Amino acid sequence: MIWDWNWALEILPQLLTQGLLVTVQATLGGAVLAFALGLVVALLRRSRRAYISRPVGAVMEFIRSTPLLVQLFVLYYVLPDFGFKMTALTTGIIGLGVHYAAYTSEVYRAGIDGVPKGQWEAAIALNMPRPYTWISIVLPQAVRRALPALGNYVVAIFKESPQLSVITVVDVVGLARGVGSESFRYLEPMTIAGLFFLLIAIPASMLIRRMERRLDT
């Protein structure tokens, strides 16, 4: 099998527009959901009320201990039986978001734990109301500490997004497979799809590493 430049250039626009658009939508949607939900989960898990923190903790443990693939199947093929109907992409975004929220919540937790005790004590000494202690003092510092790790999860979500093809979402990889099966040539479409991931993931990781270094100083 020899690389065919002409054909590669012919399928490139299609992969780039349709395929990559879906990948980017799934990644950004999943990441935004994972960041927001993860923060909520991190706060709920710190609740002093055990009937809140325990169940939330158990659900997150469950999500971390089962494959994303299985979760996607359940969301897409089982939930409609109970009356929840969503498009494949929406389901995929929710699946990615909820799955990774289980991980980002741990990142936030570490960020919150990393805020020095003195900051809490200063807040008490100034009689700051509890909600504002969180909003103006603890969370800004915790999120700043969490940013590099959260960035790594964006890259992880990006790389896991082809799994959505099992629930009929056609992303770059799905499209490449489609093109391949029509022409029985997989070399060009799959190579191009792989290169997309490489070209986006490497600069993103470098950016995150720079961010990490800047936060260290």
Add this chain to the structure above:
Amino acid sequence: MIQFDKVVKRFGDVTVLRELDFHVKPAERVTLIGPSGSGKTTILRLLMTLERVTSGTIEVDGQCLSHMKRGDRTVPADEKHLRQVRKKIGMVFQQFNLFPNMNVLRNITEAPVRALGVPREQAEEKARELLEMVELSDKALAHPSQLSGGQQQRVAIARALAMEPEVLLLDEVTSALDPELVSGVQSLLRDIARSSNLTLLCVTHEMNFARDISHRVLMFDQGQIVEDGPPEQIFNEPEQQRTRDFLQAVLDA
């Protein structure tokens, strides 16, 4: 103003304060001295409600700090009660504890705005006056990380005063500073002490500062007061052998 009555504080098996009684009058300035681990800082932390007493009671301005009445029973204070009593007390920490995510002005205005509901413009006006007093007017928009230790501590003092406390607690406020920055912070505190009627409770290892600023010095050892008197008497003619040993050790250092 401040009344400790048989206060006991234990951390696990370690007893830090043993049935401690003492009283501080309004506008009185009291310095606590003594070896590390003698319970001085714990007293400030109890007053600031950063710790809870194991037993005994603390009163501030006639109000009980550690407990409250519910019906005719006395129960440990809840958050609402603590917030009420805490209004009267401010604290400056050894490690400054400025908020690194806010500029200097915001560090000073955040609590008055959020805790007292002061309008932001009014809080900023007050903050700028306080910054002038601590001679940092030009640093209003700087971030804490851009300031020297001495400057950070002066901001922390302004921040505490912005809440207009009646009692100010100073916890080894110059211990974390480079030697050349110590005197600036000390003279600022001296000026504040003389020009206000703040009740001051100060933990320090700087004996000259203690002599300058206080009406009364309490010598602590092992969670109890071993000597109590005006600074001239404590520093010049201590009665207790324990005090003499301690002062000797500090002067030799």
